[in-house]
Amino acid sequence: MNAIDINQDDELRDLYRELILDHARNPRHFHKIDGATHTAAGINPLCGDKLRVYAKVDGDVITEASFEGSGCAISVASASLMTDLVTGLSVQTALDCFAEVTERLTSPGQHVGHDIGVNLDKIRALDGVRDYPSRVKCATLAWHALNSAVKGQSQPVSTE
Amino acid sequence: MSQPQETRFSSVADCRRDFPALHQQVHGHPLAFLDSAASAQQPESVIQAVSHYQQHDHANVHRGVYTLSHRATEAYEGARDKIRSFINASSRKEVILTSGTTESINLVAQSYCRPRLQAGDEILITHMEHHANLVPWQLVCEQTGAKLVAAPINKAGELEIDAFDKLVSDRTRLIAVAHVSNALGTVNPVKDIICRAKARDIPVLLDGAQGVPHMSVDVQALDCDFYAFSAHKMFGPTGTGVLFGKEALLEDMPPYQGGGDMILEVSFDGTTFNELPYKFEAGTPNISGVIGLGAAIDYLLSVGMENVAQHETQLLEYMMQQLSNIDGMRLIGTAATKASVQSFLVDDIHPHDLGTILDHQGVAIRTGHHCAMPVMDYFGVPGTARASVALYNNRDDIDQLVNAIRKAQQIFS
Numbered sequence: 001m002n003a004i005d006i007n008q009d010d011e012l013r014d015l016y017r018e019l020i021l022d023h024a025r026n027p028r029h030f031h032k033i034d035g036a037t038h039t040a041a042g043i044n045p046l047c048g049d050k051l052r053v054y055a056k057v058d059g060d061v062i063t064e065a066s067f068e069g070s071g072c073a074i075s076v077a078s079a080s081l082m083t084d085l086v087t088g089l090s091v092q093t094a095l096d097c098f099a100e101v102t103e104r105l106t107s108p109g110q111h112v113g114h115d116i117g118v119n120l121d122k123i124r125a126l127d128g129v130r131d132y133p134s135r136v137k138c139a140t141l142a143w144h145a146l147n148s149a150v151k152g153q154s155q156p157v158s159t160e
Numbered sequence: 161m162s163q164p165q166e167t168r169f170s171s172v173a174d175c176r177r178d179f180p181a182l183h184q185q186v187h188g189h190p191l192a193f194l195d196s197a198a199s200a201q202q203p204e205s206v207i208q209a210v211s212h213y214q215q216h217d218h219a220n221v222h223r224g225v226y227t228l229s230h231r232a233t234e235a236y237e238g239a240r241d242k243i244r245s246f247i248n249a250s251s252r253k254e255v256i257l258t259s260g261t262t263e264s265i266n267l268v269a270q271s272y273c274r275p276r277l278q279a280g281d282e283i284l285i286t287h288m289e290h291h292a293n294l295v296p297w298q299l300v301c302e303q304t305g306a307k308l309v310a311a312p313i314n315k316a317g318e319l320e321i322d323a324f325d326k327l328v329s330d331r332t333r334l335i336a337v338a339h340v341s342n343a344l345g346t347v348n349p350v351k352d353i354i355c356r357a358k359a360r361d362i363p364v365l366l367d368g369a370q371g372v373p374h375m376s377v378d379v380q381a382l383d384c385d386f387y388a389f390s391a392h393k394m395f396g397p398t399g400t401g402v403l404f405g406k407e408a409l410l411e412d413m414p415p416y417q418g419g420g421d422m423i424l425e426v427s428f429d430g431t432t433f434n435e436l437p438y439k440f441e442a443g444t445p446n447i448s449g450v451i452g453l454g455a456a457i458d459y460l461l462s463v464g465m466e467n468v469a470q471h472e473t474q475l476l477e478y479m480m481q482q483l484s485n486i487d488g489m490r491l492i493g494t495a496a497t498k499a500s501v502q503s504f505l506v507d508d509i510h511p512h513d514l515g516t517i518l519d520h521q522g523v524a525i526r527t528g529h530h531c532a533m534p535v536m537d538y539f540g541v542p543g544t545a546r547a548s549v550a551l552y553n554n555r556d557d558i559d560q561l562v563n564a565i566r567k568a569q570q571i572f573s
Contacts, residue, residue: 012520016513016571047512047528048542070542072510073572132516 015128015135016073024073029066029083036064038152042145044137049075053083053145060090065146072138074129079142081122091150093118098147102140105130172471175463176552178203189522192557197342197370197501197548198526199392202456206396209455210448220444222421236447239454240437246457247387248378249404253436256403256410257450261369262292264388264403265336267440268365269296271413272386272405273334279305282331286324286348287313287538288341291531293367297336306333313538317344317493321352328360335364339371339387343532343546344493345476345501347371354383363409369393373550374472374499376465379404391449395550396456400449403440410436417442468551472500475549479558486565492544503530503544506565509572511545517571518545521564523557 036054043050049071056064065083070076082101086094096116101123104113113120129139176182181201184191193201213235219228221236237252244252258264273283283297287310294308301308309332311324319337328335335357340347350366357364365386371377373394379387386409391400405413415422415433419442424432433439460468479502483489488507506514515527528543529536536543547561 012517012571015516021572047510048536049512050542072512074513135512135516138512 011131015132017125017128019122019125020073020077023077023080027067027076027080029064029080029087030068031066032068033064033066036066038149040145040149041069042141042148044071044075044141046134046137047072049138049141051075051079051142051145053079053142053149055086055146055149057091057150060092062086062089062091062094062150067142067145071141072135074126074135075138075141078126078139081125082142082146085118085120085123086146089118094150095147098143101126101143105136105139172463172467172551173554175203176554178205178459179552180204180207182552186522186524187520189560190556192523192553192560194547194549194553194557194561195524195526196373196550196553197393197546199398200373200395200550201552202395202397202452203459205459206452206455210397210452213448213451218447221447222438232447235451235454236445239450239457242454242457243402246377246461247372247402247404248380250380251407254379254404254407254410256405256437256440257445258388258401258403258440259399259446260390260392260401261367261388262296262401264386264401265292265365265367266296267403267416268334268386268388268405269300271416271440272363272409273297273300273306274303275414277301277304277306277333280331281306281333282309282329283307284309284311284324284327284332284335286311286319286337288317288319288344288346288532288535289336289338290342290367290369291533292369293336293338293365294534307331310534313346313535316495317341317346317535318495319346319348321349324353325356328356328362332360332362335362336367337364338367338369339377340368340374340499340501341493341532341535342370342501343503343530343535343544344495345498345503345548346493346495347375347497347499350384351382358383370500373468375469385409391453391456394453394456395459396453397446397449400446400453402453407436410440413440415439415442419443421445463551469499471551472549472553475553475555475558476500476502478555479547479549479561482558482562483565486562486569488569489565492539492541500550501546501548503546505541505544507569507572509568511543513572514545514565514568517568518561518564521560521567523561523564525561 033054037057038055041052051069053067065086067079126139129135179201217231219232221233244255297308312320354364363385366384368387368389372389387404392398422442490505492503511527526546
């Protein structure tokens with residue numbers, strides 16, 4: 001085997017962190033919700049990722065969130081982390097998270113975060129994708145689908 | 161103007177030095193470019209031909225009476241003659257210059273099929289087609305009430321020829337088949353298909369995007385009615401392609417697009433169309449792209465298509481062997497006769513993750529559905545990783561690929 005450069009190994013490990021691999025292998029909330037009040041599909045035609053996000057909203061609180069579908073490690077881990085995070089949040093706070101996460105992953109250089117009153121530390125595991133422009137779409141796919149679902153849009157969203 | 165290359169290769173392996181883009185490091189590793197099926201790199205001679213034209217000879221073609229326009233026209237039409245000879249068309253009238261395979265096929269769908277098709281007529285394709293040889297037919301079927309029929313493939317990725325035969329009906333108005341499958345590498349038995357079609361007087365279009373770069377193509381020996389291909393898969397520029405069509409068919413077809421260059425006389429009472437091939441070339445064409453294609457043909461001829469085919473066949477065999485040695489490897493596309501391409505999946509690593517990890521080790525492959533979603537559906541996968549070899553690849557590229565895959569397995573273990 002070729003010796004792999006240590007720095008490169010680090011870079012790859014920065015993208016494929018243990019937390020990401022764990023959520024990709026064992027996605028949380030990976031099922032359909034019967035009686036979901038909101039749902040939307042997300043499609044990434046570039047790599048064929050197809051997710052469907054479900055949410056049950058009671059009043060203005062997301063009492064349950066889930067997803068199903070298939071995708072790469074980054075998109076599945078992101079969906080898993082997202083559904084974990086937004087369960088129990090108000091719809092508005094979840095939308096704030098969507099704005100914060102997508103801005104952070106798509107803005108070049110150091111992103112100045114806004115305090116939205118939610119601990120986004122776990123989501124930071126995805127920060128590695130900022131160096132991979134073609135993979136940012138994978139990381140934001142579930143979030144776009146959630147945004148579309150809670151806003152009641154019926155067209156599948158695409159990250160293309 | 162392009163300078164034809166002298167024959168100077170002791171072996172195809174020497175070709176690599178002619179491709180400037182291959183001589184670079186990516187993420188600290190030598191580039192192993194294994195995605196020529198998507199778009200091939202260009203040799204110095206093509207880059208120089210395009211640059212020479214742009215620096216010295218640029219003007220619009222078929223119009224000016226001045227020196228530069230003459231030079232541009234000569235280079236552009238000279239390239240058409242090279243293309244004619246390269247595919248052995250019987251006349252330059254049969255060589256229509258387009259923006260690529262996709263436009264070539266759309267031209268046939270709209271100009272040949274649309275006026276002829278009636279509700280209930282059929283167009284027969286296969287299950288392994290690229291979207292470019294599927295969607296244009298779907299569109300013309302929607303426009304006319306005709307039906308698109310797809311012949312099945314087997315688990316090796318080969319066309320089921322008996323089933324194909326049974327699907328040829330009295331209503332079949334055109335058969336459109338890939339010469340070589342872009343997702344699976346299968347070389348289809350096109351001569352056989354054409355023979356059977358001729359017996360029933362059905363015209364055949366071949367999607368040659370993946371054929372022309374890898375083997376010598378003789379449209380008269382094949383006796384196909386249309387043959388479509390792209391410059392950028394055969395070491396020429398993007399945005400340029402060819403539609404070969406038999407003269408008698410092309411003569412009968414109405415223009416595909418209206419505009420300048422495709423007319424003889426225009427008045428408000430009507431327009432007289434230009435003769436072949438100009439009838440199908442409305443507007444200012446991709447002059448530099450066509451000149452680059454001419455230079456790419458010179459280059460391929462200097463290497464020799466037989467040498468190209470032999471080199472690639474050996475390399476593909478080596479790649480398939482080496483990939484098979486990896487635990488957890490699933491090869492997709494194992495037809496008896498193949499060219500250039502190997503699709504695969506490793507363990508349960510998503511092709512996109514594999515692509516990113518390979519890129520980090522200097523290995524460029526294609527990942528995804530390869531614009532052939534029905535093929536992915538058939539194999540029950542969302543996509544595959546695909547490595548494709550061209551005349552400039554060597555065993556080191558394959559070894560680098562294999563090592564990089566093992567690295568990905570470590571990360572995902």
